[in-house]
Amino acid sequence: VAAAVPAAASDAGGVALCSAFRRAMFRLDGERLRSRSGRKDHLATLEEAAHMVAGLMPCDGPAIVEELCSAVERALNSFDPACTRSVKAAEAFFDSAFRSIDLIGEPLFERMEHAFRSAQNIHELMTSSMRAHLTHSMLDFQESFWMESFDFPSLEESSLVDTERFWSDSAWEMGRLTSEAKE
Numbered sequence: 001v002a003a004a005v006p007a008a009a010s011d012a013g014g015v016a017l018c019s020a021f022r023r024a025m026f027r028l029d030g031e032r033l034r035s036r037s038g039r040k041d042h043l044a045t046l047e048e049a050a051h052m053v054a055g056l057m058p059c060d061g062p063a064i065v066e067e068l069c070s071a072v073e074r075a076l077n078s079f080d081p082a083c084t085r086s087v088k089a090a091e092a093f094f095d096s097a098f099r100s101i102d103l104i105g106e107p108l109f110e111r112m113e114h115a116f117r118s119a120q121n122i123h124e125l126m127t128s129s130m131r132a133h134l135t136h137s138m139l140d141f142q143e144s145f146w147m148e149s150f151d152f153p154s155l156e157e158s159s160l161v162d163t164e165r166f167w168s169d170s171a172w173e174m175g176r177l178t179s180e181a182k183e
Contacts, residue, residue, distance in 0.1 A: 046089035047092070054100070076112060
């Protein structure tokens with residue numbers, strides 16, 4: 001019986017040592033995540049969160065999970081969906097988080113997914129709106145350029161075009177003389 005007590009004590013020390021190693025290896029103290037999140041470095045926040053979530057265990061408790069998910073949610077709300085690296089980092093996080101969904105929980109996972117989809121939807125809306133605005137602006141510019149440069153009447157007017165207004169007889173004569181001189 002006396003020999004079993006030291007073995008049990010050494011097993012407890014080994015478990016604590018293993019847990020400390022895991023916590024250090026996956027940086028579960030959250031210091032690095034907080035520093036990345038504080039600098040608003042979305043890419044680094046997502047990469048650090050993916051690394052951390054891979055090392056989560058039930059014994060780590062809900063506080064670290066909530067802190068991790070809040071940092072990820074903030075990063076996903078403001079990341080750039082047009083940046084390939086950011087999208088890959090987000091997808092890598094979601095791959096790791098999905099493997100640990102029993103620790104994270106579906107509500108938190110869905111909250112982060114919602115932030116990701118919202119950022120993508122806002123980006124798509126802004127892009128399509130900017131394209132439509134650019135197209136409309138270009139059409140307005142072209143119409144304005146041609147109307148001002150040649151003083152064409154508005155296409156909306158129903159009157160016929162008065163050739164005297166555009167091209168006087170003297171302009172026709174100058175054009176004819178110029179072409180005859182070239183021949």
